[in-house]
Amino acid sequence: MENVIEIKKLTKKYDKFELKNINLSLPKGMIMGLIGENGAGKSTTIKAILNLIHIDSGKIKIFGLDNKREEKRIKEDIGVVLDDSFLSEYLNPSDINKIMKNIYKNWDEKLYFKYLDNFKLPKDKNIKEFSSGMKMKIRIITALSHHPKLLILDEPTSGLDPVARNEILDIFQDFIQDEECSILVSSHITSDLEHIADYITFINDGSIVLSRTKDELLEHYGIVKCSKEEFSSIHSSDYIKYKKNRYEYEVLIEDKDLFKKKYNSKVIDKPTIEDIMLIYIKGEK
Amino acid sequence: MDIIISNSSNIPIYQQIKDQIKNKIISNELKVGEQLPSIRGLAKELRISVITTKNAYDELEQEGYVETIPMKGTYVANKNVELIREEQLQKIEGLIDTAVRLAKISSISKGEVQNMLDILYEEE
Incomplete structure (x- = not known):
């Protein structure tokens, strides 16, 4: 399968934070969720992909092209929604249309106004007066109206209510109906991604901890709940991390069927992405 | 659908x-x-x-x-539905066969097994 984004050995060092040897690939037509704590490196990775920061080493290819040398060409085909809004609060949606027409060759005015209608966004009201859900929608619509092949979003659903989040997930799934289109979306609201993401990439403290299909993750990983005695019988190569609670041990394992056979274990829970993330971050080894 | x-x-x-x-x-x-x-x-x-x-x-x-x-x-696909049913029946027969043998070895009665079957079927 062709990769839309391919990152090889990306490093970037700041005073107090560093991205370490990031490798990542997003196949065409897929949605990848980039998860991790605030400050884990999600936004830095996205900025590196968009060539908004200087990287120390590594290679980044988008649509198979070098992201620095071919930046102009690549950006015609990317729609971006970053954490800090680029839209002035004193513009209305009609103003935005006029501005974008001059920026993107492929800007589709008709599509843009159709989206505005679909999402019931007023054309002549300043964005300042929009609710946070409406603000996010206008940003996503703006990112979509030049027919990008890749959508990159940083925390699009944080701070939104469940109904607005749901509508945004709808937009995403509509967007990838065309097999040519792919999405990279970072979020710390993992339940949203639990539904629609095809791949999950988990960044912790500047490193990628795991990157695989969501189905593999949710079907194979397990959380064993056991007593101290039971825990001491588990070989350290058979689990990823553990968390000691007051009355029980929670142990994250990579393959629950294998574990069941080996240890004859009774209580193995099916984890959510959030469970996996929590034990990875808070757990010990 | x-x-x-x-x-x-x-x-x-x-x-x-x-x-x-x-x-x-x-x-x-x-x-x-x-x-x-x-x-x-x-x-x-x-x-x-x-x-x-x-x-x-x-x-x-x-x-x-x-x-x-x-x-x-x-x-x-144009797969023979009768054939599929036949295949499934064979599979089920095999599985029941294993269960019956296991029951006989452990002297569990036919009634008990039938009971189990009833319960399992209801659960669906």
């Missing part, structure tokens, strides 16, 4: 989709030649990953229940 997905079930979602489509083909609710929803369309409707629906369709295709025509879509 109804496909009902439970997120809390222990059965993987792709398996739930696969089983339900298979069931509809065997019961002739889905007829030979009928077109299934597109992989991406179904993923959207069910609010699940494309990979999940693709896995379900891939396995249905491997087992001969559906056919995919590139650029056109996925269709119910």
Whole structure:
């Protein structure tokens, strides 16, 4: 399968934070969720992909092209929604249309106004007066109206209510109906991604901890709940991390069927992405 | 076509989709030649990953229940429904055979096994 984004050995060092040897690939037509704590490196990775920061080493290819040398060409085909809004609060949606027409060759005015209608966004009201859900929608619509092949979003659903989040997930799934289109979306609201993401990439403290299909993750990983005695019988190569609670041990394992056979274990829970993330971050080894 | 997905079930979602489509083909609710929803369309409707629906369709295709025509879509294959039923019956017979042998070894009565069967059937 062709990769839309391919990152090889990306490093970037700041005073107090560093991205370490990031490798990542997003196949065409897929949605990848980039998860991790605030400050884990999600936004830095996205900025590196968009060539908004200087990287120390590594290679980044988008649509198979070098992201620095071919930046102009690549950006015609990317729609971006970053954490800090680029839209002035004193513009209305009609103003935005006029501005974008001059920026993107492929800007589709008709599509843009159709989206505005679909999402019931007023054309002549300043964005300042929009609710946070409406603000996010206008940003996503703006990112979509030049027919990008890749959508990159940083925390699009944080701070939104469940109904607005749901509508945004709808937009995403509509967007990838065309097999040519792919999405990279970072979020710390993992339940949203639990539904629609095809791949999950988990960044912790500047490193990628795991990157695989969501189905593999949710079907194979397990959380064993056991007593101290039971825990001491588990070989350290058979689990990823553990968390000691007051009355029980929670142990994250990579393959629950294998574990069941080996240890004859009774209580193995099916984890959510959030469970996996929590034990990875808070757990010990 | 109804496909009902439970997120809390222990059965993987792709398996739930696969089983339900298979069931509809065997019961002739889905007829030979009928077109299934597109992989991406179904993923959207069910609010699940494309990979999940693709896995379900891939396995249905491997087992001969559906056919995919590139650029056109996925269709119910011309597989003999009687034959499918026969295959399933054989499989069930094999599994019951194992259960009966196990019961005999452990001197568990026919009644007890039948009871178990009744309960399990009801649970569905």
